Amino acid sequence: MSQIVVEKKVLNENQKLAAELREKFRQHKILVVNIISSPGSGKTTLLERTLERMDKSKRVVLLTGDLQTENDAKRLAQWGFPVKQIITGGTCHLDAKMIEKHLADWPLDGFDVLIIENVGNLVCPTSYDLGEHFKIVILSVTEGEDKPLKYPSIFVKSELMILSKVDLLPYVPFDAELAKKNARSVHPGIEIIETSSKGEGLDEWMKWLEDKLAAVKSGELVSA
C-alpha cells in the first residue's frame, strides 16, 4: 500500500470559479456582498429598505436565492433595479457556478454593486465562496442570543453582523448586549449594525455600503 499526497481543497472547482468571478468583479470595480441568515431573519426586508434608500444613479443588481418561487425577486423588483431569482430547486446554498450562470447575460460594465441574497441557512452557504468582498450575516432579535455560538463559522467569516428587528426588543426576551458579546467572542473584529424595518440603523447601513463601494471604486479595497 502506498499513499498519494493530495492536499487540495474539496471545493476546488467552486474555488476556481469564485476566483474567476472575483477577478471579473475587480476589473469592473463592482462591490459584491453575500448576505446570509436563517430563514425569516429579514434578508429580503433589509434589501427592500436598502433599495428604497439607494441613490438611483447607482447601478445596483441583485441575485436572490431560494429553493422555490420567484416571490423575492418580485418583491425586490419594484424599486427599479435589476433583480434575478436563482431557484436552487432544493439545494441549500448558492455556489459560484450559479452566480456565474445568472450573471452571464448581464453586462457587468457599469455596475456598481452586486448584492447576493443567499438561501436562508446559517450553515451550508458558509462553505461556498462566491467571489464576494464580504459576507454579511443577519441575526434577528426573535432568534436566540447564542446563535453566534451555535453557528460560529458564519459569524467568523462575516465582516458585518446586522442585528435586525430591533424595534421588537421591548416585546421579546432577547438580550442584545449578550448577542453582540457572543458574536465578538467568536469574531473579535466583527462590525455590528442594529437595524429595523422601521428605519433604525438604516442610515448607518447605507453609509457602510457607500464607504465600501467608494473603497472598491478607488481601488483601495481589493478582495483576496
Next chain:
Amino acid sequence: MHELSIVSSVLDQLEELKKQQPEGTRFSKVGLRVGELAGVDVDCLRFGFECVVKDTDWAHLALEIEQIERRQRCPGCKEEFRAENWATECPKCGEAATITIAGEELQIAYVEVDE
C-alpha cells in the same frame, strides 16, 4: 445539508486524480481534513459518503476524516492556543483580536493506493 455535494466534489477530484495514475490503480482510502469552522457536519459527511459510494466503483473506498480544531495566534505576544468554547481572546495577554490559524480546512489530504 450540503454534505452530499461535498462528497460528490471529493469523488470528482478522485476521478481526475485516478486518470493521472497508471492503468488499473485502485484507491483504497481517502483522507479528508475538516476544520471545525468549515461548516461541515462530520457525521452527515460519513453518512452521505456511504450512501453515494454504495453500488458504485467507489464502494470499496474507505473514508478517514481528520477533524481540525480551531487555533488562534495572538498578534501581540505570539501565543498560539486552542479556541476553547469559541473564545478567541488570548489566554496569556488578554488581546481580543487574535488571528485564526487553523480550523477552516476542508481538504483532501491523501489517498491510499492498493498495490
